[in-house]
Amino acid sequence: MQRLYQWTAQLQLHDGASALVRSDFTAVGSLHNSPRCCSPRRLSMPSATRIKYKWIYGAENLETYEPGGYHPVTTDQIIHNRYRITNKLGHGGYSTIWLAHDQERQQYVALKIGMSRFDSVRREIATLRALEKRPCSLKWDPAWMKCAVLPRVLDAFDVTGPNGVYACYTLAPIQGDLQEALFSGMFHIPVARTLAAKLMLTVSFLHAHGVCHGDIHLQNVLVERTEPIDHLSVEEYWETFGEPETEPIEREDGKPLTSNVPPVATLAWSSEKEATDLTLENAKRLVISDFGEAFDPSSKTRLGKDSHVPLAKRAPEAFFEPDQPLSYASDVWSLGTAIWGIIGMKNLFSDDEPQNSTVAQQIDLLGADHLPPKWKSIWQRPQSEILVEDRRPHPPEWKREPWPPLNTAFEKFVQKYRREEGYVPFEADETAAILALMRGMLRFDPKERLTIEEALQSEWMVKWALPELREAMQSDCGQSHE
């Protein structure tokens, strides 16, 4: 898969117009070496005293193998006297995730091992466990109830290692995230509708249970495995799927490695399933993951400035009102950008742009007239009034390409690619319904934004997306949350 990314990125560089490759190919970075993983807020040691390693494409940030950081793990290692590491599934800014064989139950699990200095994995375990017991506060269609699948914590424990004490938990292994699937292709329309419906339904389940996810983006949206693997021994698994790809880790100063870092970097296994190959069977098995940022707005204040949602998916109130609490509406914004990602080819806002460019794109797309007056005056405040500590947005100082308005963006980022690459484009009536939903979910003012319940009742959901999901679910709902 690593090779595929390199290949597609090159294709983009040399022949961007003709290849069906995400045009914001910064996704190459965000898949494996996410800037979120390497952002300064995550670092503990001053950079001058950190040990530097030769960069390995596709590996986690190796400098983070230090006290307080990742647990050094290698294939075949047994964790907690029970879980035999079989392959790597991925990594995030807070954890590494491994496919492990549970020697007690003879089944495969995804093992998430948190970095020792963050309590994100502990919070995630608490949220998921609480969600299993929480009563539903809103009217929620019981017919859909068992279709909202959340990851289930199978086992939770601490592990002690050279970099500290790490919170760990196991959950069912899942096939891959949608961001990865979308890297070089698009979903067929019925699959896109099913994914969007199931994603929205799952978020509505969370909101109905008083929980904001707090980090909705397509890297945190996974589809379950369809092929069984529990009957395979670890050796048989390796024979079938290959052994994990590894690269030796080397220090930049040439000195020998310490025990803080593994001898080799293991590259994440990929199903190599592209968006085009995803079927309704896969789509109906969508699961939201990563509850490390989830919070209950009635009991916990999460300020806009503390949001960790990638900038391109972050709601504007987090930028304009950084000292105000976030709530369900911010999830709805991020969900809107995720649904756009599912139906289109190019992200709604470009990844890895700084805050001011992201806000400028939001304003271009939705129109300055829709900016709440108090935000308009923040945006337009004279440069001379901006104090160093004032991080609120203002127009970028450099010249940039204006972003198209919503309708044009749909034509340019969705329909054009669909036609050029031989995918069926959306019909005019469905397009109008999608755009109306997007406008409702992406209202600047969070109070005016659609609630998740309203979004679920939108024309696109009711006439196109939910019926598609219902049909796909006829037989079963995949794994049940109950």
Ligand SMILES: Nc1ncnc2c1ncn2[C@@H]1O[C@H](COP(=O)(O)OP(=O)(O)OP(=O)(O)O)[C@@H](O)[C@H]1O
């Ligand atoms: N149950 C699972 N099965 C298979 N792969 C998984 C599973 N959970 C996570 N992954 C993979 O690992 C990646 C990182 O997981 P996750 O986002 O939960 O980590 P994190 O450290 O909490 O990240 P973040 O920096 O986004 O907070 C996912 O994008 C996905 O590719």
